Amino acid sequence: xxxxxxxxxxxxxxxLSGIIIGIIAPLLGVFIVVxxxxxxxxxxxxxxxxxxxxxxxxxxxxxxxxxxxPIYLGIVSAVGGSVLIERLRRLYKHFEELAIxxxxxxxLGMSAIFISLAQGFSADLFSYLFGxxxxxxxxxxxxxxxxxxxxxxxxxxxxKELFVLSFDEDYxxxxxxxAKTIHLLFMVVTALVIAASxxxxxxxxxxxxxxxxxxxxxxxxKGFKQTIFFAILFGELAVIIGLVTAFYLNLAPGGxxxxxxxxxxxxxxxxxxxxxAIRAKD
Amino acid sequence: xxxKPLIELQDVSxxxxxxxxxxxxxxxxxxxxxxALLGPNGSGKSTLLKIILGLLKPTKGTVKLFGxxxxxxxxxxxxxxxxxKSNSFNSGFPATVKEVVASxxxxxxxxFKRRLPDQQAKVIESLKAVGMEQFANRNxxxxxxxxxQRVFIARALVAEPKLLILDEPTVGIDHENVQSFYDMLxxxxxxxxxxxxxxxxDVDTVSDTISHVACLNQTIHFxxxxxxxxxxxxxxxxxxxxHAVRKIHHDNKEKQK
Numbered sequence: 001x002x003x004x005x006x007x008x009x010x011x012x013x014x015x016l017s018g019i020i021i022g023i024i025a026p027l028l029g030v031f032i033v034v035x036x037x038x039x040x041x042x043x044x045x046x047x048x049x050x051x052x053x054x055x056x057x058x059x060x061x062x063x064x065x066x067x068x069x070p071i072y073l074g075i076v077s078a079v080g081g082s083v084l085i086e087r088l089r090r091l092y093k094h095f096e097e098l099a100i101x102x103x104x105x106x107x108l109g110m111s112a113i114f115i116s117l118a119q120g121f122s123a124d125l126f127s128y129l130f131g132x133x134x135x136x137x138x139x140x141x142x143x144x145x146x147x148x149x150x151x152x153x154x155x156x157x158x159x160k161e162l163f164v165l166s167f168d169e170d171y172x173x174x175x176x177x178x179a180k181t182i183h184l185l186f187m188v189v190t191a192l193v194i195a196a197s198x199x200x201x202x203x204x205x206x207x208x209x210x211x212x213x214x215x216x217x218x219x220x221x222k223g224f225k226q227t228i229f230f231a232i233l234f235g236e237l238a239v240i241i242g243l244v245t246a247f248y249l250n251l252a253p254g255g256x257x258x259x260x261x262x263x264x265x266x267x268x269x270x271x272x273x274x275x276x277a278i279r280a281k282d
Numbered sequence: 283x284x285x286k287p288l289i290e291l292q293d294v295s296x297x298x299x300x301x302x303x304x305x306x307x308x309x310x311x312x313x314x315x316x317x318a319l320l321g322p323n324g325s326g327k328s329t330l331l332k333i334i335l336g337l338l339k340p341t342k343g344t345v346k347l348f349g350x351x352x353x354x355x356x357x358x359x360x361x362x363x364x365x366x367k368s369n370s371f372n373s374g375f376p377a378t379v380k381e382v383v384a385s386x387x388x389x390x391x392x393x394f395k396r397r398l399p400d401q402q403a404k405v406i407e408s409l410k411a412v413g414m415e416q417f418a419n420r421n422x423x424x425x426x427x428x429x430x431q432r433v434f435i436a437r438a439l440v441a442e443p444k445l446l447i448l449d450e451p452t453v454g455i456d457h458e459n460v461q462s463f464y465d466m467l468x469x470x471x472x473x474x475x476x477x478x479x480x481x482x483x484d485v486d487t488v489s490d491t492i493s494h495v496a497c498l499n500q501t502i503h504f505x506x507x508x509x510x511x512x513x514x515x516x517x518x519x520x521x522x523x524x525h526a527v528r529k530i531h532h533d534n535k536e537k538q539k
Contacts, residue, residue, distance in 0.1 A: 036372075
């Protein structure tokens with residue numbers, strides 16, 4: 001395996017991107033999960049799909065788009081979607097979750113139109129839907145790295161504000177923090193992470209890499225920093241095991257990564273139960 | 283020392299859609315006061331708090347905080363706020379007591395800065411003030427309602443506010459723990475000279491440590507010293523409270539002594 005990675009550029013791209021995504025998706029995921037925004041991540045990934053499908057369609061019909069990496073339009077539509085979700089959440093104050101199906105169906109609907117308009121990119125599309133080991137380009141890797149730097153900077157700079165906002169939004173507002181601005185930035189960064197993760201895990205499974213490692217981590221962590229640490233550890237494990245299996249068995253990495261995450265989650269729940277039972281006996 | 287008003291409301295009214303929630307409220311709180319803001323449910327207490335905290339703008343009237351107009355007041359960290367426990371926080375949240383308390387420093391530290399050099403010591407000190415230092419490394423969700431409420435007070439104290447506002451802090455706390463909770467507030471007021479506003483719908487909670495009482499029901503029905511409040515008749519209280527209330531707490535207190 002190591003030899004192959006050293007030998008093939010495409011494997012280097014996939015593994016390096018995967019390792020970066022294995023950090024940023026669960027890192028941001030901790031904030032997304034504790035703020036109960038997991039479904040929003042799902043909605044945003046479908047909007048990203050609309051951008052990708054749109055770009056793939058345009059690449060066939062408009063020469064300017066022929067060489068454009070579809071990830072760019074994906075990023076644009078994800079960020080646009082995140083801003084729209086916020087608008088809708090404010091519009092439907094008492095039914096905030098309504099924003100999710102609205103944005104999700106808008107994303108899927110547009111994707112369906114673009115996909116049926118275009119002819120013959122099913123292989124490409126498959127790699128965007130479920131991830132790919134072979135389709136990650138060097139350019140994709142640079143984009144993922146750029147997004148990762150933004151995510152780290154954002155969380156490093158606003159860690160304490162994000163913590164307060166996640167733990168107790170009313171308190172954050174009452175203490176005069178710029179809650180709205182930080183929240184909007186947070187949504188935009190979430191959109192970026194989804195666009196970045198999509199190349200490896202696929203659009204349909206992006207939200208699982210954001211939520212599953214956190215779901216496992218919450219079971220055993222003490223405190224918030226530890227929750228982040230374990231989430232990244234589990235995310236990284238899932239990505240590496242998932243990519244290796246996908247490579248050897250020629251499977252879509254989205255599937256293997258998610259199934260590995262689920263196995264980790266089940267294992268953590270089981271171990272926790274056993275430990276609790278032993279402690280209860282003592 | 284001349285006591286300057288920390289909070290000064292003048293003729294404050296607030297309308298929500300077409301309903302008058304608050305009408306002509308004038309109220310001042312001076313340094314060292316321990317004010318109980320009493321009012322039945324729906325009397326506009328929470329609205330008044332939100333106006334003081336700058337979350338709502340009054341439809342009419344002026345708000346001054348520490349002598350400055352509320353709209354331009356920048357030192358929100360001078361005002362510590364403890365909300366009703368049940369309101370806003372998710373009890374499964376994976377954070378330790380220490381992390382929760384440290385989050386009270388967020389505004390004081392300011393944007394783009396990470397932490398205070400003596401942050402750890404400050405956190406432990408404020409946990410000691412509420413008698414919770416032995417729980418510092420526990421997850422917040424593992425504590426009882428009363429313990430959580432103490433942690434939230436520590437979170438407010440850690441920024442060393444000059445004024446502490448508590449919104450129905452004893453809702454959801456078992457009866458036995460309420461007394462020790464008030465003893466702690468008294469201690470903060472007397473030993474640490476912290477100005478306090480305690481908001482409650484429960485007339486019984488007006489204990490001996492309180493210096494002033496304000497009775498709110500859309501408008502201020504009574505505002506004055508605790509002793510004057512004590513001399514109000516039950517009839518007067520019933521009139522503004524809207525139903526029969528009796529001040530039974532004083533008898534209880536005396537019996538306890």
